[in-house]
Amino acid sequence: MIRDAVWRALDTVYDPxxxxxxTDLDFVQSCTVSxxxxxxxxxxxxxxxxxxxxxxxxxxxxxxAVSAVPGVTRADVTLADHHASAEIxxxxxxxxxxxxxxxxxxxxxxxAELDELRLExxxxxxxxxxxxxxxxxxxxxxxxxxxxxxxxxxxxxxxxLSRMRQRRxxxxxxxxxxxPLLIDANGNRIPSAQVPLHLRRARLQRVGIEANGEYxxxxxxxxxxxxxx
Amino acid sequence: xxxxxxxxxxxxxxxxxxxxxxxxxxxxxxxxxxxKGWIDCFYGYHQLAPPETHWDYEKYLKVxxxxxxxxxxxxxxxxxxxxxxxxxxxxxxxxFNTVDKNGxxxxxxxxxxxxxxxNGRFDPREGDAGLKQLEEDAKKWNLxxxxxxxxxxxxxxxxxxxxxxxxxxxxxxxxxLGIKNIHAHKGPTIWPLDxxxxxxxxxxxxxxxxxxxNFIVEHAAIPRIEDFCFMAVQEPNVYAGLSVVLGGLMHARxxxxxxxxxxLLFWVGEDKLTFGSDYNIWTPKWQVEGFVDxxxxxxxxxxxxxxxxxxxxxxxxxxxxAKLYDIEVPAEFAVDTTAGETGAPGHELVDDTAGAGxxx
Numbered sequence: 001m002i003r004d005a006v007w008r009a010l011d012t013v014y015d016p017x018x019x020x021x022x023t024d025l026d027f028v029q030s031c032t033v034s035x036x037x038x039x040x041x042x043x044x045x046x047x048x049x050x051x052x053x054x055x056x057x058x059x060x061x062x063x064x065a066v067s068a069v070p071g072v073t074r075a076d077v078t079l080a081d082h083h084a085s086a087e088i089x090x091x092x093x094x095x096x097x098x099x100x101x102x103x104x105x106x107x108x109x110x111x112a113e114l115d116e117l118r119l120e121x122x123x124x125x126x127x128x129x130x131x132x133x134x135x136x137x138x139x140x141x142x143x144x145x146x147x148x149x150x151x152x153x154x155x156x157x158x159x160x161l162s163r164m165r166q167r168r169x170x171x172x173x174x175x176x177x178x179x180p181l182l183i184d185a186n187g188n189r190i191p192s193a194q195v196p197l198h199l200r201r202a203r204l205q206r207v208g209i210e211a212n213g214e215y216x217x218x219x220x221x222x223x224x225x226x227x228x229x
Numbered sequence: 230x231x232x233x234x235x236x237x238x239x240x241x242x243x244x245x246x247x248x249x250x251x252x253x254x255x256x257x258x259x260x261x262x263x264x265k266g267w268i269d270c271f272y273g274y275h276q277l278a279p280p281e282t283h284w285d286y287e288k289y290l291k292v293x294x295x296x297x298x299x300x301x302x303x304x305x306x307x308x309x310x311x312x313x314x315x316x317x318x319x320x321x322x323x324x325f326n327t328v329d330k331n332g333x334x335x336x337x338x339x340x341x342x343x344x345x346x347x348n349g350r351f352d353p354r355e356g357d358a359g360l361k362q363l364e365e366d367a368k369k370w371n372l373x374x375x376x377x378x379x380x381x382x383x384x385x386x387x388x389x390x391x392x393x394x395x396x397x398x399x400x401x402x403x404x405x406l407g408i409k410n411i412h413a414h415k416g417p418t419i420w421p422l423d424x425x426x427x428x429x430x431x432x433x434x435x436x437x438x439x440x441x442x443n444f445i446v447e448h449a450a451i452p453r454i455e456d457f458c459f460m461a462v463q464e465p466n467v468y469a470g471l472s473v474v475l476g477g478l479m480h481a482r483x484x485x486x487x488x489x490x491x492x493l494l495f496w497v498g499e500d501k502l503t504f505g506s507d508y509n510i511w512t513p514k515w516q517v518e519g520f521v522d523x524x525x526x527x528x529x530x531x532x533x534x535x536x537x538x539x540x541x542x543x544x545x546x547x548x549x550x551a552k553l554y555d556i557e558v559p560a561e562f563a564v565d566t567t568a569g570e571t572g573a574p575g576h577e578l579v580d581d582t583a584g585a586g587x588x589x
Binding site: 017046047048049083108111124139200201203204205207208209210211212214215218219222223 | 382481
């Protein structure tokens with residue numbers, strides 16, 4: 001029961017670079033909850049050298065999400081088989097920031113927290129989201145004039161739409177029903193004449209993110225053969 | 230050597246190759262975990278190739294010159310191979326694949342010496358000593374290209390930018406020495422980083438300011454292919470190296486291979502893509518055969534992407550790189566390519582005016 005709630009909490013933790021839940025990516029190696037309410041979660045990644053900044057964010061986010069589940073008395077979230085496992089696991093357990101986590105580490109030290117990095121990847125996700133949301137409309141025959149005039153409230157509800165709204169909200173970009181479907185990085189509506197190129201850019205962004213995800217899934221399956229689907 | 234299929238002849242330049250030593254004897258004492266972690270990571274990539282091409286782990290750690298000869302020149306169709314070095318002295322006592330180690334194959338395989346092209350390297354943080362070393366390497370190996378790793382840490386520095394004054398000194402030295410191909414590794418890096426270390430944006434100004442140099446961004450900057458394409462479309466002297474794009478996706482993730490190729494062909498163009506097997510991660514044989522047989526799928530999802538012509542494949546597999554490296558290609562293989570020439574950058578795509586044109 002509590003374990004299900006912990007798993008649902010892990011569903012809300014995203015790989016910031018791939019913009020996919022760590023549960024879908026098979027990054028959760030094990031998840032158990034003791035009768036005393038201690039949740040023990042072990043994460044794993046596609047390679048020994050996955051970038052420590054993104055790795056840290058996932059472990060820290062998982063710790064926060066699991067700790068907030070009612071009935072969980074303590075969260076023990078660790079990363080396995082990674083070159084910075086010791087630093088990351090110690091830092092997250094101590095609820096230290098990224099800088100403090102790597103202070104004095106022979107891996108090298110960090111000089112800044114990761115908020116700006118996270119936002120940069122929200123920006124990428126928000127652009128890719130425009131392709132995910134608009135592509136079915138294009139396929140159904142919507143032209144540049146129609147797409148340029150369209151607001152989010154006119155778009156059929158979907159998971160992709162909800163996610164794009166969330167990413168825009170985090171960035172302070174228009175995300176309500178009256179927000180334009182297609183916007184530039186500053187939130188301005190894309191004029192009709194620029195719609196085709198804008199959609200090309202959005203698609204490139206989506207292909208970039210999704211191709212990265214495919215590499216990661218392939219490498220994870222090679223590293224942990226039982227994980228192959 | 231070269232490759233022939235259905236009456237078409239392909240001149241093969243493997244523009245991204247290595248001859249590495251990851252054997253246990255070369256693992257630096259105290260750093261074994263990293264030396265092993267590094268090669269294990271590569272061995273993971275190796276698994277993305279067709280199963281019949283997989284090697285056992287022991288062979289993967291270190292191949293012999295005879296293996297190289299077999300994989301590259303006997304079975305691999307390769308006419309010219311270009312070595313890109315990776316030092317990694319932190320973990321490998323003798324280095325992972327240094328310029329001298331790669332170049333040493335010329336002596337070990339004298340029969341193929343004229344088919345092996347050795348690239349150098351530089352790191353602007355090494356200052357005057359680095360400049361001197363570059364001069365010596367250029368003389369020793371007749372360098373036409375170098376490989377650079379901008380994300381590498383060095384003493385207190387967390388990487389460097391190709392558009393910095395320090396880097397410009399080295400780029401100018403390259404111009405002086407006749408080195409015209411700058412291969413930049415934009416890809417995974419290993420240390421804790423405070424920002425995104427994959428970003429290829431520093432290529433932009435460096436390429437603008439050095440029009441007579443060619444900047445080949447290796448691995449097409451995966452995992453930041455979008456940043457790369459947005460930048461490359463503006464710069465006539467920026468190229469994409471396809472190593473890892475073919476090796477990592479063509480077999481393992483064919484749909485994504487098609488999408489990535491479709492995007493690269495649109496944004497960067499067929500005259501600016503170069504094949505690299507990334508040996509010893511993968512062998513060239515299956516990549517050359519597979520790519521010649523490959524075509525953009527007919528499914529609805531790919532209709533916006535261009536189909537490949539035989540000429541496209543010939544250029545990518547060898548003729549583009551041959552132009553960059555002044556390799557003389559026999560007439561029977563030749564197809565025109567604008568690689569190495571100054572062309573107009575795609576301002577219409579940059580300024581968002583292409584959309585207006587495509588509506589007309």
